[in-house]
Amino acid sequence: AQSVTQLDSQVPVFEEAPVELRCNYSSSVSVYLFWYVQYPNQGLQLLLKYLSGSTLVKGINGFEAEFNKSQTSFHLRKPSVHISDTAEYFCAVSENTGKLIFGQGTTLQVKP
Amino acid sequence: KAGVTQTPRYLIKTRGQQVTLSCSPISGHRSVSWYQQTPGQGLQFLFEYFSETQRNKGNFPGRFSGRQFSNSRSEMNVSTLELGDSALYLCASREGTGQLNQPQHFGDGTRLSIL
Numbered sequence: 001a002q003s004v005t006q007l008d009s010q011v012p013v014f015e016e017a018p019v020e021l022r023c024n025y026s027s028s029v030s031v032y033l034f035w036y037v038q039y040p041n042q043g044l045q046l047l048l049k050y051l052s053g054s055t056l057v058k059g060i061n062g063f064e065a066e067f068n069k070s071q072t073s074f075h076l077r078k079p080s081v082h083i084s085d086t087a088e089y090f091c092a093v094s095e096n097t098g099k100l101i102f103g104q105g106t107t108l109q110v111k112p
Numbered sequence: 113k114a115g116v117t118q119t120p121r122y123l124i125k126t127r128g129q130q131v132t133l134s135c136s137p138i139s140g141h142r143s144v145s146w147y148q149q150t151p152g153q154g155l156q157f158l159f160e161y162f163s164e165t166q167r168n169k170g171n172f173p174g175r176f177s178g179r180q181f182s183n184s185r186s187e188m189n190v191s192t193l194e195l196g197d198s199a200l201y202l203c204a205s206r207e208g209t210g211q212l213n214q215p216q217h218f219g220d221g222t223r224l225s226i227l
Binding site for chain 1: 219
């Protein structure tokens with residue numbers, strides 16, 4: 001069965017600093033990868049997706065992620081974070097059945 | 113285009129009762145999935161419906177059931193509620209004609225509290 005590991009449960013960072021949220025997945029077959037963000041009292045918002053093609057994927061709000069097949073990783077990055085980026089971030093893998101397998105989430109805390 | 117709409121937003125029930133949650137997908141989306149989110153277990157897949165048929169099911173007891181109507185709206189039912197059913201229930205609809213590689217778009221969820 002596929003699984004997703006988000007290596008950090010919390011990531012504190014100062015405003016305007018760069019950030020990387022790490023995600024590793026386990027799968028022996030082709031996968032589709034996603035990053036979602038959840039703000040308090042809201043659902044999940046899609047940040048970006050990797051389906052195929054270029055391994056560097058750009059998403060909304062200045063986020064990007066790089067798919068690395070050999071390391072089975074899909075890390076999320078942003079060169080300069082804002083206070084408004086404070087939220088919980090989820091990495092997800094789509095199985096061939098279509099259901100999403102989520103990591104446990106990483107709380108990004110942006111400090112002024 | 114309106115997003116995924118879930119009603120109600122908040123619900124309080126007592127043990128042993130049953131509850132029905134509703135989800136209206138984005139217009140044109142025919143696939144609807146349900147997920148349960150809890151602090152301990154995280155986000156877990158419940159089931160997916162496509163064109164009124166259950167296409168996939170997660171590892172939840174039979175107390176959890178769902179259905180989809182011809183207009184793609186979906187309902188989820190939980191019977192004989194237990195304290196552990198307290199959670200945020202999220203509904204998601206899938207782009208396109210339900211291809212498995214298409215992203216899912218989520219509603220804001222229904223917060224269910226069991227007393």
